[in-house]
Amino acid sequence: MEKVHPLRGVSSSKRRRLPLLVSFSLGIFSLGIFSLFLIHRRRRRNTMTKTTKQMPKKAMTHFHDELVEAELEQGVSDPRPFSYQELTVATDNFSEDRALGRGGFGSVYRGFLGDMNREVAVKRVSETSRQGWKEFISEVRIISRLRHRNLVRLIGWCHGGEELLLVYDLMHNGSLDTHLYRPDCVLTWPVRYEIVLGLGLALLYLHQDTEQRVVHRDIKPSNIMLDAFFTAKLGDFGLARLINDGRRSHTTGIAGTMGYIDPETVLAGRASVESDMYSYGVVLLEVTCGRRPTLIQEDGDIVHLVQWVWDLYSRGSVLNAADQRLKGEFDGEQMERVMVLGLWCGHPDRSMRPSIRQAVSVLRSEAPLPSLPARMPVATYGPPTDPLSSGILVLSRVSGR
Template sequence: MPLIQLQLASPTMKHTSFLQQFVFLFGLIVTTLVSGDDQFLFSGFSQPSLTLDGCAMVTDGGLLDLSNGTTVLKGHAFYPTPLHFRKSPGGKVQSFAVHVVFSIFISYADLSADGMAFFIAPTKNFSDARAAKYFALLNEKNNGDTSNHIFMIELDTYRNSELQDIDENHIGININSAVSMQSSASGFYEDKGGAFKNMTLNGNQAMQLWVDYNEGDTQINVTLAPINVGKPSRPLLSATYDLTTVLSDSAQYIGFSSMATPINTRQYVMGWSFGMNKPALSIDISKLPKLPRVGPKAQSKLLVIVLPIATATLILSMGTLVTLVVRRRLKYAEVREDWEGEFGLHRFSYKDLFHATRGFKNKHLLGEGGFGKVYKGVLPSCNVEIAVKRMSHESRQGMKEFVTEVVSIGRLRHRNVVQLLGYCRRKGELFLVYTYMPNGSLDKYLHCEEQNAILNWVQRFRVIKGIATGLLYLHEKWEKIVIHRDIKASNILLDGEMNARLGDFGLARLYDHGTDPQTTHMVGTKGYLAPELLRTGKASPHTDVFAFGMFLLEVACGQKPVKRNAEGNEVFLVEWVLEHWNNGLLIETVDAILQGDYNIDEAYLVLKLGLLCLHPFPSSRPRMRQVMQYLDGEMPLPELRKTELSVNMAALVKSNGPNSVTLSYPQITSSFCTISGLSGGR
């Protein structure tokens, strides 16, 4: 079948205005098409040549940019016409071949972020997909569901243990799931000698991907190679899987997806070819659009000639320059010590943080407490929003202990835990950099501190399950046991999709599985302190469960754990809930703002589970694994004996400590529990 190819104007017209416009519009984009939608080639792109969704866009230079430099958004690009992979309904999926030239750019080489995927799917509607973790194609509920009818090749630059990823730089073959059926570290096999050569997916370099499927032996081959290397004869991945069992009879859409993350990445597609029952057409590398320049421009010959003369001029101006440099260094001076090298956590420059927060201006202030202030910022190098905690310190030894603890917690990776991105130190100050949470803290929504900031019941129940999942990870699933010690609504942050994340680990403690925690400093917030913590000062997972129980009542009832009535007397939420329960009126404690619009069974479950977690005796409280089983309906909630919970409960709660307790290192005080509305690390 003959190809239809775009031709440029004749040489005699090359100096005309018309030709200049023609070259400007089409010179970077050369597209060849075959009628029948069974073979196409893109050497660069134009906006109308694709169907775009979310943050995906086509640059002026003809690059397909899947992430657009944004955060926590989905990006999709589709070939506009659906393709029939079967010759007839019920027939076998035909052979096909794909050739892609792509590049993944990342701002910080030592931080990893999610990658991109090539996919075949029966729909263009991925509104229910999650922006992160599931390649913007799936979500927690349908991941692995055979009714998805999705075939995907993932180019992943982030290791997610929940998805069984092998490393932070791999390629996988996926069927209806974000969990790869087969995966391999990124690289290629040389034709001469067969040696394996590693390749870095997010190395800011162009590279090639081939995907081939054979109808006869149902063989899937995936091959990777650098831009200047032809297609290797040995594929990187090879699997036998009949795609007839995956792709539906209907026409399918093919394209690319990505998810923009807090660690800014740019996923570019430079060229793309496809063939059905035909090879993918070869992509001419010389006709592809150019990638953004990385690093300084090359020096010209003129600069080499002029440089000696410029050097002499600079020497004459040295006195002035030295003065300016010294002032600048003093302005952005940092403190670096040898013991910091063992941490491995990304260290931001003070200059970047200073410019990100516009000089730590008050108009960017998010919150303030005994430890210092928290500012919203935007990193100038990658346009990523962050939250920066600015804390004062004086003790050198105390700061080493504190930074060691914070860095350990900084290795936590979970979708319901706010991520610590890095830190910075300068004389007398410590800066912690967190992912910015655009919707702020949960307490503003529960207690109506912002106009029209109301959560419905579905959102509240989702928040509860999210925080329970995060606590289960801290208590049982991470390499160490993490006791948070300050679980409350003001320390729960909401991301752009209103997902809950547990923040503010300033009071947290870590210890090894199978050992007992040694801390005896009582810390926390009034109303959330477990009775045994008041007696011994020793925190444990049981004390976290107690605070979580009070959090459950706070979310369900929309009331703070302790408040004052019109007479100035303290009223305890747990007493109020117990009183209604004893009178058979438990459901009347549900937040009146909801106006009865909630799931009664779920409301009963949350209230009773809250009371169970608030049991005076630690051994009678459930562990977080059991809490998740109750919330997921996998196990019925045990019968609660009213007399057992009621006896001495009021007395125990009323003795719930001082107004607030602060965490103290030697000569360092860091009170993290009095800020509300903090985004990032709260």
Template sequence: MAGGAAALIFGTGSIWFILRRKRKKANQVDGNIFDGEFQNGMGPRKFSLAQIAKVTTNFKGEKLGVGGFGAVFRGYLRDLDTDVAVKRISKASKQGIKEYASEVKIISRLRHKNLVKLIGKSLLNWDVRFKIVHGLASALFYLHEEGDHCILHRDIKASNIMLDSGFNAKLGDFGLARLVDHAKGSQTTHLAGTMGYMAPECVLSGKASKEADVYSFGVVALEIACGRRSIEPTYEESRASLVAWVWDLFGNRQLLGAADPKLSIDFDAKEMECLLIVGLWCVHPDPKSRPSIRKTIQVLNFEAPLPKLPSARPTPTYGVPVGCGIQASDPCFSTPTITIPR
């Protein structure tokens, strides 16, 4: 867990510095943004800009990605001998300090081997891919079922999953996450998420739920199995939508034709079939027909039978309201138009 904790505290370090810089302009926000957690020693550790700049080569080293808050850089924490991910807020950030603080406060509560970002690079073989799906499912089960509160992630997508040196999946980016009571399991809030991964009912209602997280998990599972993104506008129309394409292959009894061609035939056919069917189950248009993450894990472990799915993808009955602007791979907040991701 050293790497996970380090990734968190360095992300927090950049937040703390930015809050200090903005104190003169927004003291009323800075004063209570972490509810005194820094002051009483219960929250994440503070780092100076000089310390953070040192481990990231003054933010000129490897850039791991760019999100709604800004860029994420790779760093190295010498005293723990571990790589870390450092998130830095940009001036053009589409999200605010409160959302960033929410991410830090939620991550501070978490202790699980498959949570918080790390990095790994390679063309992944089948065993590693199946392991990643299991790791992501385990992380989601912890968020939904094992804590004092249910945590709805609300932005599960491929770019929020990174790998450590052992190819263990790490789910990160909790900027949109919400705490809810286990008995409730959902929360009505402003629309947030990433197109291509958002459950259809969320686009209509903005309601965050376990079922919506499961839908996003299903999209990622299909991406891992098929080796392509959820939306590919350059593909022919019948293949542009990953979910629709895989469901068509399933209905035509050609499901294994969805397998990533880069794998050639070097995969376990039973596991591939299982993953593809579980992915379709999770992205069922009707949230009541989706499995819980607990049931998903049981099927992935071959502890429960595969579900029986309709041969044709059920038609979604949810409309898309005017008033949500979404860019490819960016979090969604209410603005005038909808844009299909790249």
């Protein structure tokens, strides 16, 4: 039987042109579909923008709720949405006797979820607060990706009406800063050491062990929570940012708490793992010294904690900086190790700071202490020579003071 060609009846030259004509037609068709998609998307965006401007306040709140819900659902798996009514019942209508604390972000209340048989802490954030709903979304989307024993666990969230609510596991011993400065109670050295090690392990996870690096940007004692066993758990990810692979920093506005912010970050507006390490160094010194980041000396001069400890280090008497309330009841080798590590993390030149993996190795006595300059280097920061250099500043180092 004669074999029939699928294109029999068409001349050979036409058969050669046909695939080209088909490919060209498909290309034109695809381009048309893509153009229609872009036009539709632009019209939809313009309509949404116009709609939000023309909506009455109540309707706009409802519309805004839908946008927030859509953003929250992206990448959120474990933390669940709660209704406002559920959290009202859990906190006894946010009664004053359930209040755990207040801050610039809002208030935190103790609650109990009957269906989960679980005690929780409910953070109530106003949309008009300093944090705002963008930070609320950032916290939910970032912390929902994370799982570590030294991170506060986010259980759920609620965006109802004009309020933003975050639900966490209850930390029975509150925050670290309430214990560091309590006049009626002194944290023992073994507890302090485990706290700084736990915080280091949390940062090791965020900086090096997650699929996408996380820069916390607000490491300080009030964001370090303590559970019933005084295990340290880093919380408050409202200012946290994800950093893509291959990038060491992320350009942002200035964020964080003065005294804990890397001075170069204040000028450059660039968050990085190195800026987190600076904050970690300040916390190490605060825990060992029992002093705030900013000190007022007898002559009235104001000096930063890093500078004050480095001055004692240069005189070979760094242990004199130890918290006097400990009354000498501490392991001297451990105390010196944590203090010197704090200075290393607080080095004025960010390129001279350790990685968090190096820091944890030092804390565990798996690596030797660094050889630091006898005197604290002085860093001066100048504006970038190129106005298009993304705000990166020039750092010059001078040994000595």
